[in-house]
Amino acid sequence: LFHAQEYVKVLNEALEMAGNASPEAAEAIAKINEELELDYIREDFDKLLNSMGEGSGRIRSIVTTLRSFSRLDHSEFKAVDLNEGLESSLLMLQNKLKPNIKINKHYGNLPLVKCHAGQINQVFYALIDNALDAIDSSKKPGELTIRTASEPGWVTISVRDTGTGIPAEIQDKIFDPFFTTKPVGSGTGLGLSVCYQVIVQAHGGRINCVSRVGEGTELIVEIPLTNQRG
The missing domain is CATH 1.10.287 (Helix Hairpins)
Structure with a gap:
């Protein structure tokens, strides 16, 4: 040129x-x-x-971004920057970032985390995608807040939306395979189930949900820095 x-x-x-x-x-x-x-x-x-x-x-x-998201060059466990993975997931979902959705990013100073980056990025993608859908379902402007932090032995990733929220009586089912709160034909019910498998079973971490109807939902992922598998 x-x-x-x-x-x-x-x-x-x-x-x-x-x-x-x-x-x-x-x-x-x-x-x-x-x-x-x-x-x-x-x-x-x-x-x-x-x-x-x-x-x-x-x-x-x-x-x-696609290479970072899929981590084709990192098929095994390897130390990576999780904040970078969150940014890649947001960029992949850019078409769903509507003008009435405010994005708040509060990234902590994280150490590199040994993990299967491709799987972890799929978790980030699913959590952010669900949050955007929840805000869209509320039919009003909303906010998506992503936080990361490091504490002794763990890193924490929080994805919070101001969407419709999840009723208390079904919150213990959201990680079950094929369970979904979305309308028929809008979801497979596998997203959070896969997230649970990746975080808990494959990486020895934790994933929890805090939600109130009409106020929104927060998914909290914790990944250990020690005794990691792989």
Whole structure:
């Protein structure tokens, strides 16, 4: 793109010099200008190239995010930055971040955590996705708050929404396979069940739910820093 910009710049300068050299050249250049729309090239080509540059930059960012999210290069347990995983999950769900949803991020200074990054990112994705759906179901503006913190032996990740909330009588069922609070056809009931398997069974951690109808839900994930599996 840089070389194309330089080429157009030199071409414009050459045409101006030729036009100033003789009336005949100026007339010929004016005709070429009309046929080839050189005015457009002079005025808008830089903007077009800049847009192409920005577009390619966004593509690189998306590819980097997808790689970070899936962690294809980290198929085994490896020390990773969980805050980075949360950011990747948010970017993956960007199409669901509506203007009436405020995002609050409070990331603590976390140590690198030894885990299966691809699985953990799937948990983050599911928790944030559920939170956004809950806010959307409330039919009113809401907030999604993500917090991370480190304490001796553990890191804590909290995903809280101001959505519809979960009735107390079914809160102990939300981690059961195929159980869902979403309308028929809107959910498989596997999201939180998989989260439980990944956090508790695969990583020796904990996952808990705090919810009140009409106020919202908070899912709290705790991952140990010591005696990790893998």
